[in-house]
Amino acid sequence: MDLSTVFSLNGKVALITGASKGIGFCIAEIFAAAGAKVVISSRKQDVLDQMANKLKTKGYEATGIACNVGNMEELPLLVEKTVEKYGTIDILVNNAAVNPVFGPVHETSLETFDKIMNVNVKAAFELCRLCFPYLRKSSGASVINISSIGGLSPEHGLGIYSVSKAALISLTKVFAKEWGEAKIRVNVICPGLIQTKFSEALWSNEKIMNMIIKQLVIKRAGTPDEIGTMALFLASSASSYTTGGVFTADGGFTI
Template sequence: MLERIQQKFDLTGKVAIVTGASKGIGESIARGLAQFGAKVVISSRNQEAVDQVANNLRSDGLEAKGIACHVGDVLHLHNLLEQTVETYGGVDILVNNAATNPYYGTLENMDQGLFDKIMHINLKAPFLLANLCYPLMKEKGGGSIINIASVEGMKPSAGLGLYSVSKAALIMLTKSQAVEWGKHGIRSNAICPGLIKTKFSAALWQNEKILDQITRHLPTGRMALPDELSGLACFLASDASSYCTGSVFTADGGHMVAGGLA
């Protein structure tokens, strides 16, 4: 029985695309998927950066290829899929991890340009990329989409209002994908991280006052490291989660049950 359960986590022969994978959560998820046997496309804006991550994985005997892609450019998204298919023959797993938050402040002080940028990268790009992967997954008879949202999409904090809106919408996109595509064997789930020690969240954890406010309210009493997200992503990518779709999984040290910044 144990061997059978272990086999459910096996991703051998599967092809995964991970956006925003040159560092942080994306890099950690990509490494985890590769360690379970997947062929992983490392995607981010800078070709040198994705090549470095892919080279690091290959040096450990894992299968990976770096393909530069700015998810805000639809031509880049098409190229990402075309190169993935050309290299590996298809796609089974999509991890929409790339995101942006160029603004920390109140809603009334945000201009339209920032609104458009946040919604484009955090919502429209995952929508478009999943739609591009959809026919390939449908033809194969299934696939797994993992959208990296945020606890901010479930309970907003001051100063992160529009980021929260974009992540809340991504959660609903996840549920809509699950409803519409489940009949084709395509599952879609969302992961909502709390505070993770990455460059993306540096403005929070590098501020000792803010970090103290957050960690004092957490049952775990600390922020997480990126590799604490990879196991959950590997579960959702694999057959071990075959009955999970439209679900929202938090990895937040207890933020959603214990409160946090108001």
């Protein structure tokens, strides 16, 4: 078996949301290193141009397309521009997420609830729908949703965020079942504490970190690379018999 072929994404086009930094950008860089043409998306075009150029200087094929995934009317244009640039979509990574509140769930406003659900669940649903005509034509279509361990068991102070991530896990399984005949694989990754700007309030707080470390088998925070390489497995033919899977990368927190 030629492992360089098994994990290769040569000729594939990958669309990744929330990809100007953190886990999303790391996934994009790893996919590009594996041979994929990557479209990175987030809200600010100038930042995306900067990050796409960073990939290009390494010899990778990359394009940045701005889109606020919380605005459903912007999603069709994101897909259209991706196809206009590269001709198709083989891999979709729904990574974009928000968590604007911390505290008791009963203190979450309806407006905040809607914002969290729109970005974390509804956008993933709609992008899957919009990408379906292209994914079904691919010889190796893969959808990868980025959830959270909060989707498996609600995290303290992150009530509706946890609800949204649980919904994303369920949505993954629904699409996996329905899209099997179209040969589209759909899987979900549930990271634990990963050292990114998104989670900085946790890992930069010594008291909180000490509490978290006590609950981990691997006594440290994870890195974006450790999510990116798992995503590569799920995007490549290495996982050709894997769909509907829920993969944790959490240092053993959920054991």
